[in-house]
Amino acid sequence: MLTKFLVDEAQLTDLVAPVGRLSSAEPLSGGMFATAYRLHFDDGRSAVAKIVGADTSRFLTYERGLLGTEALTYRMLEDSGVPVPRVLHTDFTRELLDADLVVAEHLPGVPWFGHELDEAQTAVVRHNLGAVMAGLHRVEAPSFGYPAADAGLSAGTWRDAFVLMIEAVLADAERWQVALPAERVRAAVAAHCGALDPVTRAAVVHTDLWEGNVFIDPETLDIVGIIDTERTLWGDPLHELVGADQFGTGEPNVDLLSGNTAAGGVLARELASPTGFTRLQLSRLYFSLVLTIEPTMRGYEGEWAVGYENGARSNLDLALVRLEATPTAS
Structure with missing residues (x-):
């Protein structure tokens, strides 16, 4: 544990x-x-x-x-x-x-997580979070992948960095004896990694903007802080959408996207691009691999851990099914 x-x-x-x-x-x-x-x-x-x-x-x-x-x-x-x-x-x-x-x-405000908001207020916060993402992604990074030298997961292109990330998580699974459909994963990535080539600028991507890492002003609902940037990577802004909703499988939140667009962000435009859907599914594939391994590697215990892993495995299969059904770009 x-x-x-x-x-x-x-x-x-x-x-x-x-x-x-x-x-x-x-x-x-x-x-x-x-x-x-x-x-x-x-x-x-x-x-x-x-x-x-x-x-x-x-x-x-x-x-x-x-x-x-x-x-x-x-x-x-x-x-x-x-x-x-x-x-x-x-x-x-x-x-x-x-x-x-x-x-x-020490940041001002209160964590969004645990702060009771109605539907309209939640929409405002999500809109504001989209604007924060726009600010994040305007900051350009010097390379692609994870910045820490200890990780050894950086490269000169997003495609090369992403392949390194996939291979690293598959190796982690093998080390911890977590069964994964590794060959299906490799085949899907090999078939669709060309969709990553349009990402020629490395953006700063937080990757973990769930409610617990977002601080708000409870009166104005402005976002007054984001924390826990330790899992930041440099790459595709669309990766942020998955990091903020790691078990999500549907369309990204409309309020978040509208807030991002209003602040000059690129998320909606990139989603609508010819490679947007495939890039989103590749990012979901990656996060699902990570989430599937975590319960065993961390030593999680209890029924919630079983549900956590089962949910991750279900999302992993869905991402693979969607990628396998998506035509490969010529």
Whole structure:
């Protein structure tokens, strides 16, 4: 079972000393892999510390170097208008602790997840999230794939990076003895990877913009922060739609798309392009592979874990069926 890294008060005080004198700290719940604390300093500032132990044996290949990616992404987005916290301190030396550390500003607002909204209010937030995505995707990245060198999943084209990502997740499944239709997956990717070639500009793609990673102003419903950028990749903006709705199989949300278009985003246009449907299904294929492996690799237990894996397998099969029924571009 995946366990979080344990940190005592003295260790935490030493770790965050470059930011200031710690007056108190409280653990934050949520998240599967990181230990997180809300920090309060003597000068009145608040921040959030995220700590990930050096043991990555229960991580997928793409998750190697997660916290480095989180800090890098926050810094890349600092002047973009996307509401991300400012990085206050990082420590990847593992001199004080056998773990990595990122300390970032504490965001205002409340998490969208768990905040009760009616249908109309939810539509407003989704519209606003589409606008945030537009801001994200305007930031250009220097290559394609996952930025962390430890992952080894970057390339000069989106097609090459995506194939690396697929092969890595299939290798992870083999390592953890998770049965997958690997040959069907490889055949579908080989048949349709040409659809990825129109993606010639690498956008910053958060990949995990579910409600828990989005902070809103409860009065105005403006999005005042997005967090947990550790799984960010550089590539196709359409990948964002799947990351924000990882078990979804239907049409992307219309309010999100309208908000994206109104803010100058490209999602609706790219979806309507000749390769849009195929690219969306390839991204859904990738996410379904990841979600299918996670319960075994992480050591999830209980009926919910069975339902989680079954849902992922059902979506994996659906993505394959759709790709297999889609004519290959000439």
